[in-house]
Amino acid sequence: MAFHLFTYAAPQRFYPLAGRLVPWFWALAVAFTVAGLYVGFFVAPTDFQQGQSYRIIFIHVPAAWMSMFLYLIMAAWAALGWIYGTRLSSLMARSIAPTGAMFAFIALWTGALWGKPTWGTWWVWDARLTSELILLFLYLGYIMLVAAIEDPVRADKAGALLAVVGAVNVPVIYFSVRWWNTLHQGASVSMNGDSKMASTMLLAMLLMAIASWCYAIATILTRVRAQIVVREGHTQWVRELMGNKEL
Amino acid sequence: MQWTNASEFFAMGGYGVYVWGAYGVTFITLCLEVVVLRASTRRATKKVVLTQTGGSR
Numbered sequence: 001m002a003f004h005l006f007t008y009a010a011p012q013r014f015y016p017l018a019g020r021l022v023p024w025f026w027a028l029a030v031a032f033t034v035a036g037l038y039v040g041f042f043v044a045p046t047d048f049q050q051g052q053s054y055r056i057i058f059i060h061v062p063a064a065w066m067s068m069f070l071y072l073i074m075a076a077w078a079a080l081g082w083i084y085g086t087r088l089s090s091l092m093a094r095s096i097a098p099t100g101a102m103f104a105f106i107a108l109w110t111g112a113l114w115g116k117p118t119w120g121t122w123w124v125w126d127a128r129l130t131s132e133l134i135l136l137f138l139y140l141g142y143i144m145l146v147a148a149i150e151d152p153v154r155a156d157k158a159g160a161l162l163a164v165v166g167a168v169n170v171p172v173i174y175f176s177v178r179w180w181n182t183l184h185q186g187a188s189v190s191m192n193g194d195s196k197m198a199s200t201m202l203l204a205m206l207l208m209a210i211a212s213w214c215y216a217i218a219t220i221l222t223r224v225r226a227q228i229v230v231r232e233g234h235t236q237w238v239r240e241l242m243g244n245k246e247l
Numbered sequence: 248m249q250w251t252n253a254s255e256f257f258a259m260g261g262y263g264v265y266v267w268g269a270y271g272v273t274f275i276t277l278c279l280e281v282v283v284l285r286a287s288t289r290r291a292t293k294k295v296v297l298t299q300t301g302g303s304r
Contacts, residue, residue, distance in 0.1 A: 041256075042250070045249070046249060046260070051260040051261070051262060052259040052260035052261075052262050052266060053259070053260075053262035053265055053266060055259070055266055056265065056266055056269045056270075059269060059270065059273050060269070063273075098280065098283075099280065102276055102277075102280050105276065106272075106273050106276060109269065109272055109273075110269040110272075110273065113265045113266075113268050113269040114265065114269065116265060117262055117265050215277070219280060219281070219284060222284055222288065223284055223287075225288070226284070226287055226288040226291045227291075229288075229291045229292060229295055230291045230294065230295075233291075233294065233295040233298065234298075238295055239295065242292055242295040242296050243296070
């Protein structure tokens with residue numbers, strides 16, 4: 001049986017695939033969250049300087065990572081949809097935006113609650129915080145822009161422009177602590193060296209990061225299914241599918 | 248394990264407001280996202296069913 005690389009580029013084929021994947025990712029999200037929070041609260045020790053307040057890290061860092069990764073992925077899908085005119089690519093971008101915005105908000109909120117006891121302030125206009133706030137505005141701007149334009153194809157294209165141009169902000173967030181003399185601490189986790197963090201803390205953080213990915217995939221796939229129903233609502237296969245559903 | 252009892256756990260060494268404020272709002276936000284997602288899925292389904300039964304082309 002021939003398998004074509006772009007088999008699932010068709011909304012009609014992707015829809016049931018996404019439907020089958022969603023429950024698995026929910027299960028993984030719950031499992032990794034339980035594991036991560038267990039390690040984070042019952043195994044990881046107290047921080048020498050920050051006491052228990054550092055435990056916010058187990059949400060703050062994964063949320064910040066997700067907000068940045070998801071934005072790049074959203075921009076990539078939007079660009080693909082724009083270049084190749086593939087509807088599903090643009091629907092993926094639209095589906096990522098709300099989840100990405102949520103993670104950006106959580107990163108900012110948990111950061112503020114961590115900053116108050118440790119820095120003495122809820123907010124400061126430092127390089128990383130400001131660029132993360134801009135990321136939130138970019139997400140919200142994308143959502144509002146595609147919602148505001150009547151014609152869906154034009155909306156997709158306009159959104160793609162905003163998404164791609166805004167993508168420059170993500171490296172700014174990442175390198176901000178290196179480029180500027182700024183309050184937010186520098187990198188404690190590195191891909192090629194030793195992490196400057198206790199291994200149990202790092203483990204909990206990584207478990208929560210995986211949990212965040214699974215949650216994001218589950219919600220994004222669910223949302224893209226709804227988007228497919230709306231965008232392809234005029235087609236025979238969607239009508240047949242919905243005809244079998246109760247209101 | 249550093250928590251000898253539940254009240255110690257909730258106090259979080261004096262930082263309870265910050266830690267649980269962070270975790271609490273996160274949990275609420277996640278629930279909100281799921282709720283809104285369910286509602287918009289329902290709305291999308293309804294719209295297709297209605298246009299279908301309305302016989303529009």
